[in-house]
Amino acid sequence: MTKKFGIVIVSHVPEVAVGVPKLLEQVAADVSITFAGGTDENEIGTSAGKIMDAFERNEAQELLAFYDLGSSKMNLELAVEMSDKKVNIYDVALIEGAYTAATLLEADVALKDIEQQLAPLKIK
Amino acid sequence: MTKKFGIVIVSHVPEVAVGVPKLLEQVAADVSITFAGGTDENEIGTSAGKIMDAFERNEAQELLAFYDLGSSKMNLELAVEMSDKKVNIYDVALIEGAYTAATLLEADVALKDIEQQLAPLKIK
Amino acid sequence: MMITVEIVDKWMELFYLKVSEQKAYLSELDTPIGDGDHGNNMMRGMQGVKDSLDKLTKPDLKTTFKTIAMALISKVGGAAGPLYGTAFLEMAKKCDETQAPVELFSYALEGIKKRGGATVGDKTMIDVWAPVVDILEKSSLSVEQIREAANGTKDLVAKKGRASYLGERSVGHLDPGAVSSQYLFESFIEAGGIK
Amino acid sequence: MMITVEIVDKWMELFYLKVSEQKAYLSELDTPIGDGDHGNNMMRGMQGVKDSLDKLTKPDLKTTFKTIAMALISKVGGAAGPLYGTAFLEMAKKCDETQAPVELFSYALEGIKKRGGATVGDKTMIDVWAPVVDILEKSSLSVEQIREAANGTKDLVAKKGRASYLGERSVGHLDPGAVSSQYLFESFIEAGGIK
Numbered sequence A, B: 001m002t003k004k005f006g007i008v009i010v011s012h013v014p015e016v017a018v019g020v021p022k023l024l025e026q027v028a029a030d031v032s033i034t035f036a037g038g039t040d041e042n043e044i045g046t047s048a049g050k051i052m053d054a055f056e057r058n059e060a061q062e063l064l065a066f067y068d069l070g071s072s073k074m075n076l077e078l079a080v081e082m083s084d085k086k087v088n089i090y091d092v093a094l095i096e097g098a099y100t101a102a103t104l105l106e107a108d109v110a111l112k113d114i115e116q117q118l119a120p121l122k123i124k
Numbered sequence C, D: 001m002m003i004t005v006e007i008v009d010k011w012m013e014l015f016y017l018k019v020s021e022q023k024a025y026l027s028e029l030d031t032p033i034g035d036g037d038h039g040n041n042m043m044r045g046m047q048g049v050k051d052s053l054d055k056l057t058k059p060d061l062k063t064t065f066k067t068i069a070m071a072l073i074s075k076v077g078g079a080a081g082p083l084y085g086t087a088f089l090e091m092a093k094k095c096d097e098t099q100a101p102v103e104l105f106s107y108a109l110e111g112i113k114k115r116g117g118a119t120v121g122d123k124t125m126i127d128v129w130a131p132v133v134d135i136l137e138k139s140s141l142s143v144e145q146i147r148e149a150a151n152g153t154k155d156l157v158a159k160k161g162r163a164s165y166l167g168e169r170s171v172g173h174l175d176p177g178a179v180s181s182q183y184l185f186e187s188f189i190e191a192g193g194i195k
């Protein structure tokens, strides 16, 4: 059964974007996790279009999004403005924050409790 | 010219370990950056042996090491005990911490100043 | 002076040429305090703008601005993409109401500020956009004034973007995005956008 | 009773068998509060231990312990690798001084605590290792006492390792590493290590 909330990983580096979900899937088999990494040419950078695709591919209607550097947040926000899904962006450590969220979503923890546990990981 | 300090990235996921240095190399062309990801069988996990190799492959004699989850820290510490190089392990956000260190090492910032700038990224 | 499609076409053509000429220099500026790609990013973006505009037949001003915005957003790849993209998106949104440069640039500036969370003095492109709007509110705009604004970023401490990791150590370097914005406004003057 | 190479060989053989039998169960315990791999990790580790010990001819106790440690460190892949590995490394370091189980296990326990930064009550393997050492300091050790210790982890809140992300929600689940440690000490008794 797929959970109500999904996770989206945004990184400047295609390999990082592919890899982080592998860490998360180990502890969150029922959470839909999608990712966007690199520019449209797969160079280092981010792409609002790829991020939109990651939103669409995600099976959940409400998403928790995590990103690496500040410039990916701008593309993330642009994508959010263009998307129909509800997306919450967290200014926390990418890997550690997403791992925490994945663990807690899998255990059906309420979003507000997840956000409380993410708070100390805010570093941006 | 290679800098005095190198960076080592340790992740449970081979792709993440390969990818993070690509983000760092963009801002730190002269810093030697090596990585260890996954188990010896390239599954999700870490390997003290791979970490030792990453220490050896690094051109610098003194290293700043960054890791993802707590269990990688244990293998990192084991590797440090078995290695001749001086290795400093930082309990900071992996990607964001390593990126900060790379930027500052490239600019020849003193280690104690780098550590001061890493302090707010401590989340482990 | 009101902005027209003809002015925007000329503006983009001239900006494309300046970015082509200064590509290496913009990336060089981005090397000590960034990741050394600003020139390549802007070139990719402006190539996208050129290609997209070439495909349009008799577009109105709104379509032109929107096309520029989407090309920049999808092609630049770095922070400059969503920032310049947002600037042109805001102009597209408002150009039915007004075609006065000062008003459109002022909306664009607000968009940039909102998108990146930076403000005047943070050593970003805002330190060119904000003075340009200020000057236009009172009078005309000269190339010298634009350059002065861009050069002013040299003495600033970066508070946003990659350069902010260097803090005080960013002083003494020009901000690459401020310099590309300088080219943008120089091109605007050359395109006949002012007076 | 002193630990000998023969006892250790038998001990590892029995532990290997228990891990083989309980592999699925250990991974199942690791699923609600971890990443579901503890059984596979331990199996890979013990296969490595078996293979490495088979290659030794007439090793002394130190070599035996060291070989076990290195196999666990290089094969397990998860947190249990450096933890069990460190335990056996510590026993290798001290087994010239003493061969008394209680003393060797006590050094091993200190190694585990140092390696992982956890302490008694954190819902880890330490919650089996520490009571085992305590009991051996006073008397013999029974299978029932070991199981009681492992079962006691059910009521604890995890403070270290992956389960700690769940905090209070980890209560009600056995700790997988405590259960594999239960098997380790049961095997030790069966190998004739006690009395």
Ligand SMILES: Nc1ncnc2c1ncn2[C@@H]1O[C@H](COP(=O)(O)OP(=O)(O)O)[C@@H](O)[C@H]1O
Residues within 6 Å of the ligand: A071, C030, C034, C035, C037, C038, C041, C042, C077, C078, C079, C080, C081, C083, C112, C115, C116, C117, C118, C123, C124, C125, C126, C160, C161, C162, C175, C176, C177, C178
């Ligand atoms: N948060 C921000 N607000 C305003 N401008 C910014 C911000 N971050 C970066 N910039 C501008 O973007 C420029 C860098 O653009 P670019 O090199 O294309 O992006 P990146 O840093 O992602 O490689 C900077 O010189 C600065 O002018």
Ligand SMILES: Nc1ncnc2c1ncn2[C@@H]1O[C@H](COP(=O)(O)OP(=O)(O)O)[C@@H](O)[C@H]1O
Residues within 6 Å of the ligand: B070, B071, D030, D034, D035, D037, D038, D041, D042, D077, D078, D079, D080, D081, D083, D112, D115, D116, D117, D118, D123, D124, D125, D126, D160, D161, D162, D175, D176, D177, D178
């Ligand atoms: N910091 C620690 N200190 C002591 N024991 C720990 C620690 N972290 C994890 N463990 C033990 O390791 C077990 C998990 O092992 P395993 O599943 O092999 O590792 P991983 O969590 O890396 O997948 C836990 O059940 C616990 O007993």
Ligand SMILES: [Mg+2]
Residues within 6 Å of the ligand: C030, C034, C035, C036, C037, C038, C078
């Ligand atoms: Mg750049």
Ligand SMILES: [Mg+2]
Residues within 6 Å of the ligand: A044, A045, C035, C037, C077, C078, C079
């Ligand atoms: Mg860039």
Ligand SMILES: [Mg+2]
Residues within 6 Å of the ligand: D030, D034, D035, D036, D037, D038, D078
């Ligand atoms: Mg596990």
Ligand SMILES: [Mg+2]
Residues within 6 Å of the ligand: B044, B045, D035, D037, D077, D078, D079
């Ligand atoms: Mg694991």
